[in-house]
Amino acid sequence: MRLVNINHINGNETLGKAIHDIDGRRLLNAGVSLKPSIIQKLYEKGITSVYIDDSISEGIEIDEFLCHETKTHAKSIVHDEMKRLSQKRTMDYSKLSKVVDNILDEILSRKVDLINVKDVRMQDEQTFAHSVNVCVTSIALATKLSIPVSKIKSIAMGALLHDIGKALLPSSLLNKTKTLTPQENEEMKKHPLLGYNLIKDNAETTATTKVAVLMHHEHIDGNGYPMNLSGDKIHYSARIITICDEFDSTINDKNDNNVHNTTDAVEYLIGASGHIFDKSIVDELLKIVPIYDAGSIVLLSNGILGIVVKNNSVNLTRPVVRALYNPKTGEKFSKVRLIDLGTELSVKILREVEVNIDSVIKERVRI
Numbered sequence: 001m002r003l004v005n006i007n008h009i010n011g012n013e014t015l016g017k018a019i020h021d022i023d024g025r026r027l028l029n030a031g032v033s034l035k036p037s038i039i040q041k042l043y044e045k046g047i048t049s050v051y052i053d054d055s056i057s058e059g060i061e062i063d064e065f066l067c068h069e070t071k072t073h074a075k076s077i078v079h080d081e082m083k084r085l086s087q088k089r090t091m092d093y094s095k096l097s098k099v100v101d102n103i104l105d106e107i108l109s110r111k112v113d114l115i116n117v118k119d120v121r122m123q124d125e126q127t128f129a130h131s132v133n134v135c136v137t138s139i140a141l142a143t144k145l146s147i148p149v150s151k152i153k154s155i156a157m158g159a160l161l162h163d164i165g166k167a168l169l170p171s172s173l174l175n176k177t178k179t180l181t182p183q184e185n186e187e188m189k190k191h192p193l194l195g196y197n198l199i200k201d202n203a204e205t206t207a208t209t210k211v212a213v214l215m216h217h218e219h220i221d222g223n224g225y226p227m228n229l230s231g232d233k234i235h236y237s238a239r240i241i242t243i244c245d246e247f248d249s250t251i252n253d254k255n256d257n258n259v260h261n262t263t264d265a266v267e268y269l270i271g272a273s274g275h276i277f278d279k280s281i282v283d284e285l286l287k288i289v290p291i292y293d294a295g296s297i298v299l300l301s302n303g304i305l306g307i308v309v310k311n312n313s314v315n316l317t318r319p320v321v322r323a324l325y326n327p328k329t330g331e332k333f334s335k336v337r338l339i340d341l342g343t344e345l346s347v348k349i350l351r352e353v354e355v356n357i358d359s360v361i362k363e364r365v366r367i
């Protein structure tokens with residue numbers, strides 16, 4: 001199985017994972033043949049990438065960090081509570097708390113060492129899917145930082161609620177896909193304070209959750225908002241959430257039709273370490289996020305195009321790769337040619353390539 005941009009689907013692939021709507025209703029079953037009419041429907045739903053099963057990705061498994069049921073239920077509750085908030089100015093905190101408990105229990109019991117941050121999302125579930133993803137990544141990161149479970153729960157709640165203030169902003173502003181005007185940008189920047197004001201008097205919400213919501217756009221160098229806090233004046237919970245927030249936004253960008261490389265997002269995090277983000281926390285995140293997800297097509301330094309089969313948690317830049325094709329010689333490899341970069345140290349990955357690999361092989365395209 002592998003995740004591909006739907007622009008790179010030939011029509012002879014089958015869907016690797018079922019697609020569900022926000023209420024958990026199954027829209028498409030796994031195993032469905034991805035004909036052009038189905039691709040068109042996916043476009044209309046705003047889905048730009050899907051998991052497929054094809055001959056190239058045979059035997060590759062994608063680990064779910066959180067099971068589909070838990071994720072769908074969490075998205076649905078966040079959706080309902082944000083709606084309730086925008087319409088009635090109230091929310092059912094106990095429901096959200098239960099969602100966090102479920103996610104936390106599942107992640108802590110699974111003990112998965114690497115997380116998969118890429119998501120298949122519909123346009124209308126973008127905000128809720130983002131909140132749940134930030135919550136999941138924040139739990140994984142806080143666990144890696146050896147933060148006590150009771151504190152992790154408060155951080156997870158802050159992550160789930162981090163953009164709750166947006167429920168009070170006009171939908172025309174939230175749904176705008178073009179660049180915001182300076183005035184609109186200022187309006188948008190009000191959401192951390194709006195969110196904080198919504199929960200500040202809630203007796204069930206911890207102080208950690210409240211400050212996490214308030215400070216999730218503060219930057220280490222003091223150039224963030226709303227208070228221009230710097231360094232460790234920014235609560236550690238917010239320093240964790242801001243990294244997970246930006247990371248998910250970069251990889252699963254609603255305004256972009258491309259599946260982003262994790263490498264691009266990682267480069268951004270590293271580049272912004274020390275001025276936007278807390279470097280010590282970014283360093284820990286990079287220990288649990290595979291740079292090249294299983295199923296990614298990569299170009300190796302020996303000129304071979306291959307597919308990542310399995311990650312090596314000890315060295316995330318050196319996974320096991322199955323050789324597919326050498327664009328220079330035209331040689332097509334059999335399925336058994338595996339290159340374990342953990343032991344074959346003379347070869348390395350140059351970059352991930354987003355291509356229609358079937359066409360590349362068939363038409364002998366040079367990379």
Ligand SMILES: [Fe+2]
Pocket residue numbers: 162163191216217
């Ligand atoms: Fe935000």
